[in-house]
Structure formats: structure tokens, C-alpha cells
Amino acid sequence: MEKGTLVHRAFVAGIVLKGVDAVLEILGGISFFFLSPQSLNVWTLSLIEREFPEGLRNFLLGWLGHNWSIDSQLFATFYLVSHGVMKLFIATVLLKGKIWAYHTGIVFFFLFILYQLYRYAFTHSVWLIILSGLDMVIIYLTWEEYKRVKRNGIFDR
Known part of the structure; x- marks a missing residue:
């Protein structure tokens, strides 16, 4: 498979995943709003108890x-x-x-990275580093896709 085709497919897959993630974020945010503090506590406790070892679990519960x-x-x-x-x-x-949209997307993804790194300074969450790395890949793919569509004249104004 030629590099351009592989990069294009990776770009489309990455952007589709960003779209799916966006829908899940919107639904999660709306759901979050309607959760009572008690329901949120029960959900958070069950998540923390399942996913984290005891020392970290105690720290998270205390912090929350x-x-x-x-x-x-x-x-x-x-x-x-x-x-x-x-x-x-x-x-x-x-x-x-x-x-x-290509330049706009790159700017927004870069701003997301900056915010995630800012949050990392306070939380030290490895997930923020992982998300930032994925966003860097998306920026690269977006730039490569932009060059491809510009070169081939296959874009919609």
C-alpha cells in the first residue's frame, strides 16, 4: 500500500475516532449534569474500587x-x-x-494538547500524556492529509 493511501486511511480513522469520542464526551457531560451527588459518589467509588490498587485507591478517595x-x-x-x-x-x-478546516483543526488540537499538558502539571495523570501523544499523531495526519488534498485539488471550500 502506498504511503499516501495509508496516511489517508489513518487520517480518516483518527478523525472518525475523534468524532465518536466527541459524541461520548457530549453524552457523558450531559449525563454528568443530571447525576445526583449521591449517584456520582456511588459510580466513582465503584470505578475506583475496581480499577486502582489499594494505596492509590485510598489517595484518590481522600482527594475526591x-x-x-x-x-x-x-x-x-x-x-x-x-x-x-x-x-x-x-x-x-x-x-x-x-x-x-485543516488549519483550524490543527490549531484546536494543539490547544487541546496545551491544556492537557497544563492539567498534567497539576494531576500528573499519565492519561493526559497519552491523549497529548495521540493528538500529536492526529496533527501530523491532518497536516499530511492537507498537503495531499491541496496537491490533488480534492477539497471543498
Whole structure:
């Protein structure tokens, strides 16, 4: 398979995954808003108890107990929904081949990386590094796809 075809397929797959992730973020944010604090606590406890070893579990439970509030829930809702809407918009216009969307998408993905690295400075979550790495791959694929469609004249203004 030629490099251009492989890069194009990887680009489409990556952008489709970004779109699916965006829809899940929007649904998650909306769901988050409607969860009562008690339901959220039960859900969080069950997740933490299943997924983390005891030492880390105790740390997370202590941290959440001291730092989680209704304001945190509203922020998480706003963040998930707004981030999801932006990603869904970008994914949609990229898949439609809008020429302006390539640069816009690269800028937005770069801003997502900056924010994720900023959050990493406070949380030290390895997931933020992984997400940033994936976003860097998406930026590369978006740039390569932009060059391909520009060179071949196969874009929609």
C-alpha cells in the first residue's frame, strides 16, 4: 500500500475516532449534569474500587472527598460538553474536506494538547500524556492529509 493511501486511511480513522469520542464526551457531560451527588459518589467509588490498587485507591478517595464539589461537577459538565462539541465540529468539517478546516483543526488540537499538558502539571495523570501523544499523531495526519488534498485539488471550500 502506498504511503499516501495509508496516511489517508489513518487520517480518516483518527478523525472518525475523534468524532465518536466527541459524541461520548457530549453524552457523558450531559449525563454528568443530571447525576445526583449521591449517584456520582456511588459510580466513582465503584470505578475506583475496581480499577486502582489499594494505596492509590485510598489517595484518590481522600482527594475526591476533600476537593469534589457541585462546582467541580458543573465544571466537568461544561468542559466535557464544550470540548465534545468543538471536537465534533472539527471532525465533521474535516471529513467533509473543507480546506479551512485543516488549519483550524490543527490549531484546536494543539490547544487541546496545551491544556492537557497544563492539567498534567497539576494531576500528573499519565492519561493526559497519552491523549497529548495521540493528538500529536492526529496533527501530523491532518497536516499530511492537507498537503495531499491541496496537491490533488480534492477539497471543498
